[in-house]
Amino acid sequence: MIDRQQRLNELIGLSHRLGDPWLEAAILGEGNTSARASDTTFLVKASGFQLPTITEDGFTEVIFEKVLSLLEADDISDQAVKTCLAAARVSQEAAHPSVETILHGLLLQLPDVEFVAHTHPVAVNAITCARDGEKAFAGRLFPDEIVCCGPRYVWIPWTDPGAPLARRVHVEVQRFLDEEGFAPKVIVMQNHGMIALGPTSASVENATRMMVKMCKILLGTYLLGGPNTLSPAAVERIFTRPDEKYRERLLEKKD
Ligand SMILES: [Zn+2]
DSSP states (O other): OOOHHHHHHHHHHHHHHHTOGGGOSOOTTOOEEEEEOSSSEEEEEBTTOOGGGOOGGGEEEEEHHHHHHHHHOOSOOHHHHHHHHHHTBSSTTSOOBOTTHHHHHHHTTSTTOOEEEEEOOHHHHHHHTSTTHHHHTSSOOSHHHHHHHOSOOEEEOOOOTTHHHHHHHHHHHHHHHHHHSSOOSEEEETTTEEEEEESSHHHHHHHHHHHHHHHHHHHHHGGGTSOOOOOHHHHHHHHHOHHHHHHHHHHHTOO
């Protein structure tokens, strides 16, 4: 049984830490966070709130089924999406959910995903906005990157934010699930930013922070001939080693 208030408190703490100016992951109204609140609903950041200062009022509880029905609707206007998202709120008094709510809803349906954080880190976007961004994200660089961010990322070519982006992410994440048999920890979106997803607020925070660090290192490697990526066998070994799995669980604060 999910403790809704605890989830809300965790979301507030996670948002404040991801909004810390030191991390350079989100400024002004950038970024949004979410968590499953019950079998049928989730909490998501409302439009117009800022991560570093957000309070309970800045989150809205919405109904999965109503939000996800927007994935089926082709060619729907921005206004119609807004109206549908407003109607998906559990309380009509609550603030309006973010335009990226559909994205959060579909990711929170994946196996072992309870929290989602979407940010626009400077270091990550230095690569998502680069001509060779997709290629640069293809290889893994160091063990902690694999432990916190997973063995492989989902790359999303430029897509209009809102419903079209949610549909594209849905397709690419499904492809990843079919190929790997587990949900990704990180999604990178061309000319836009990143999404971290996982079972706990700590796992989502770790993945975001480690991506920021990894991207700074990755950029540095281009000064000395480009990234020297780990072999697929080495990546697989780190990802499946029992001691690394134990460390992953400790970091994620999971039993
Ligand atoms: Zn965004």
